[in-house]
Amino acid sequence: MxxxxxxxxxxxxxxxxxxxPMNVFAAVKDAPPIIARQEDCQTCFMCELYCPADALYVAxxxxxxxxxxxxxxxxxxxxxxxxxxxxxxxxxADSPMDxxxxxxxxx
Amino acid sequence: MSTSRQWxxxxxxxxxxxxxxxxxxxxxxxxxxxxxxxxxxxGARVVLVDKGCCGTSGATASAGTGVWYVAxxxxxxLAAMESREKLGGYLQDRAWMARVLDRxxxxxxxxxxxxxxxxxxxxxxxxxxxLRGPDxxxxxxxQVRKAGVAILDHSPALELLVDEDGAVAGxxxxxxxxxxxxxxxxxxxxxxxxxxxxxxxxxxxxxxxGDGYLMAxxxxxxxxxxxxxxxxxxxxxxxxxxxxxxxxxxxFTYEDGSPIPGAGSHGGRSAIARTLLTQPVYCQIDKADAAxxxxxxxxxxxxxxxxxxxxxxxxxxxxxVTLRLEGTVRGxxxxxxxxxxxxxxxxxxxxxxxxxxxxxxxxxxxxxxxHNAAWAMSSGFWAGAGAADYxxxxxxxxxxxFQAPAGVALNDNGAAEFDPAGITRAVQNEVLxxxxxxxxxxxxxxxxxxxxxxxxxxVRGAGQSAVERVVKAREAAAMLATSRWMYRSxxxxxxxxxxxxxxxxxxxxxxxxxxxxxxxxxxxxxxxRPAAHHPVLENAA
Ligand SMILES: Cc1cc2nc3c(=O)[nH]c(=O)nc-3n(C[C@H](O)[C@H](O)[C@H](O)COP(=O)(O)OP(=O)(O)OC[C@H]3O[C@@H](n4cnc5c(N)ncnc54)[C@H](O)[C@@H]3O)c2cc1C
Ligand code: SF4
Ligand code: SF4
Numbered sequence: 001m002x003x004x005x006x007x008x009x010x011x012x013x014x015x016x017x018x019x020x021p022m023n024v025f026a027a028v029k030d031a032p033p034i035i036a037r038q039e040d041c042q043t044c045f046m047c048e049l050y051c052p053a054d055a056l057y058v059a060x061x062x063x064x065x066x067x068x069x070x071x072x073x074x075x076x077x078x079x080x081x082x083x084x085x086x087x088x089x090x091x092x093a094d095s096p097m098d099x100x101x102x103x104x105x106x107x
Numbered sequence: 108m109s110t111s112r113q114w115x116x117x118x119x120x121x122x123x124x125x126x127x128x129x130x131x132x133x134x135x136x137x138x139x140x141x142x143x144x145x146x147x148x149x150g151a152r153v154v155l156v157d158k159g160c161c162g163t164s165g166a167t168a169s170a171g172t173g174v175w176y177v178a179x180x181x182x183x184x185l186a187a188m189e190s191r192e193k194l195g196g197y198l199q200d201r202a203w204m205a206r207v208l209d210r211x212x213x214x215x216x217x218x219x220x221x222x223x224x225x226x227x228x229x230x231x232x233x234x235x236x237x238l239r240g241p242d243x244x245x246x247x248x249x250q251v252r253k254a255g256v257a258i259l260d261h262s263p264a265l266e267l268l269v270d271e272d273g274a275v276a277g278x279x280x281x282x283x284x285x286x287x288x289x290x291x292x293x294x295x296x297x298x299x300x301x302x303x304x305x306x307x308x309x310x311x312x313x314x315x316x317g318d319g320y321l322m323a324x325x326x327x328x329x330x331x332x333x334x335x336x337x338x339x340x341x342x343x344x345x346x347x348x349x350x351x352x353x354x355x356x357x358x359f360t361y362e363d364g365s366p367i368p369g370a371g372s373h374g375g376r377s378a379i380a381r382t383l384l385t386q387p388v389y390c391q392i393d394k395a396d397a398a399x400x401x402x403x404x405x406x407x408x409x410x411x412x413x414x415x416x417x418x419x420x421x422x423x424x425x426x427x428v429t430l431r432l433e434g435t436v437r438g439x440x441x442x443x444x445x446x447x448x449x450x451x452x453x454x455x456x457x458x459x460x461x462x463x464x465x466x467x468x469x470x471x472x473x474x475x476x477x478h479n480a481a482w483a484m485s486s487g488f489w490a491g492a493g494a495a496d497y498x499x500x501x502x503x504x505x506x507x508x509f510q511a512p513a514g515v516a517l518n519d520n521g522a523a524e525f526d527p528a529g530i531t532r533a534v535q536n537e538v539l540x541x542x543x544x545x546x547x548x549x550x551x552x553x554x555x556x557x558x559x560x561x562x563x564x565x566v567r568g569a570g571q572s573a574v575e576r577v578v579k580a581r582e583a584a585a586m587l588a589t590s591r592w593m594y595r596s597x598x599x600x601x602x603x604x605x606x607x608x609x610x611x612x613x614x615x616x617x618x619x620x621x622x623x624x625x626x627x628x629x630x631x632x633x634x635x636r637p638a639a640h641h642p643v644l645e646n647a648a
Binding site for chain 2: 017018019020021022023027040042043044045046049050059060061062063078082085086087088089090094095096097098099100101102103104
């Protein structure tokens with residue numbers, strides 16, 4: 001589930017509020033959005049992908065809140081890292097990394 | 108905070124946001140996006156509403172899909188059609204399969220023109236059999252906007268509107284980030300709300316609660332193939348990521364590390380489900396060599412993210428897995444279609460993608476995918492074009508009167524509202540367990556139906572939900588209605604075919620090669636329709 005909105009990184013663009021399919025965030029005037037409905041989070045990682053400031057962290061557990069420490073995920077480079085794992089259009093890159101045709105023809 | 112008062116003002120058309128369109132598309136996954144583009148290409152004024160956000164919402168956007176993209180060479184096409192017929196229980200319709208193969212080929216090639224970065228193989232050929240969700244749906248949103256379609260995000264539709272003749276005349280819903288309502292007059296409506304996965308936490312699937320089935324059934328549409336609604340997908344036990352391709356390289360084990368006999372991703376999921384009934388199941392992707400592992404990582408990065416974040420190396424370590432119900436998302440049941448424009452039989456109402464039945468191309472099983480994606484882009488294209496043509500020919504002008512069916516959770520009968528969370532849990536208790544839904548029996552299905560029918564009586568008798576709960580209330584009601592079509596159909600099909608497994612009828616029965624149509628809300632009815640002609644089966648008989 002979404003667990004971290006980094007106040008120090010957030011640039012207040014509200015992109016996460018717009019893209020979250022489950023409407024988990026709530027916009028706050030002149031402040032970072034809040035996680036308003038955490039229990040509705042479906043752990044789809046879309047907010048993290050669209051956050052331009054790498055300010056979000058979606059913990060891998062869909063069943064429960066795991067009380068992730070913001071400083072720890074920032075220190076080990078995980079904060080916002082769903083971006084940059086190799087998407088093309090969604091990452092603003094155009095490199096076709098997808099090699100699944102080699103796998104489906106083998107497997 | 109808004110109150111239920113605001114909701115009641117709907118009928119006087121004083122909704123916060125009122126608008127006219129030729130075609131209203133409900134749902135902005137691939138099916139809805141293609142429908143919006145093809146309707147707009149015919150000159151229709153189109154509005155697309157999504158419960159979440161067109162571009163990130165739905166099963167495709169976060170999961171990604173293999174695609175049934177086959178070159179137009181007769182031998183290849185025939186092989187593609189034949190290869191899955193047995194798995195699907197011979198319920199496919201070859202004419203529809205051929206149409207979908209043609210349309211998918213065209214649409215995927217369009218994606219390349221629009222800038223989707225397909226990879227090249229060693230011969231320099233573009234390989235177009237796979238679409239990565241975030242990239243594909245970001246591109247589709249762009250195309251929808253380019254086509255001049257107005258997009259309303261975070262605007263779930265709650266019910267359809269009909270005119271005095273019962274033809275569909277629009278829809279109404281909520282703008283949940285504004286806290287007000289919308290109402291839309293439209294000459295035709297496309298339902299592209301995806302399938303129903305019962306809030307089981309599969310990747311991107313919690314927006315998919317069968318809303319479109321309920322809305323359509325309330326205005327008289329019927330469903331088909333709802334017994335094929337028990338797709339279960341493998342995921343790490345803690346994770347939402349139900350991407351399953353790489354489990355083809357896995358070994359499934361008991362707690363003590365010994366292999367579970369017969370367990371596997373393809374054809375061996377029953378063994379996993381039976382084991383999970385009594386004990387945990389572990390998995391390790393131990394059959395992928397270093398080169399394969401590297402290909403896996405670059406191809407489906409989202410498969411690895413939850414494992415990496417949990418500190419698990421799936422190639423070297425065992426991790427617990429579970430099976431999540433994806434219902435009709437990777438099942439094949441959905442709204443029944445009456446013709447090649449994807450009409451539902453209710454004038455002005457069309458359906459596409461997982462909201463519609465996919466039996467025509469997959470029969471009773473979708474398995475390793477690619478057909479669903481092909482179906483979403485093809486049926487979306489046809490439904491959008493069909494809706495636009497219908498809208499153009501429609502003589503029903505703006506003088507039409509609206510009527511709202513005022514179905515469950517919307518009916519202002521003065522009674523207290525029901526508790527959506529309680530109904531949702533009660534439905535989940537009947538549909539998620541493997542011993543009820545994966546492995547079906549007459550006793551199990553009847554027992555569940557008795558409970559589900561009495562839940563429906565509660566929901567039916569309840570009053571209007573307050574605005575702040577109405578979306579969840581309609582979702583709960585839609586899942587409940589879906590579960591009853593699904594189990595009534597499953598009870599009637601006294602055989603094992605496709606994904607529908609009856610422990611009390613473990614064999615396929617050749618006399619039951621038919622489609623089951625289901626419909627009705629207070630009283631659920633199921634009846635059979637003949638399956639399509641099959642060239643080989645019928646000559647052999
Ligand atoms: C993990 C996973 C892997 C998959 N892999 C494959 C594969 O490899 N190949 C394949 O062919 N298929 C695959 N599928 C299936 C495929 O994703 C679906 O068939 C496809 O997404 C269907 O498209 P759709 O547009 O009908 O529905 P979706 O993409 O699910 O979109 C439905 C949209 O409707 C919206 N909506 C719902 N209710 C409402 C409402 N009341 N009002 C307004 N909007 C609403 C939702 O927010 C959503 O945006 C996979 C599915 C999953 C979950
Ligand atoms: S998307 Fe990122 S930067 Fe923008 S508001 Fe959300 S957290 Fe802040
Ligand atoms: S992970 Fe998905 S559901 Fe959860 S907050 Fe992010 S976008 Fe929303």
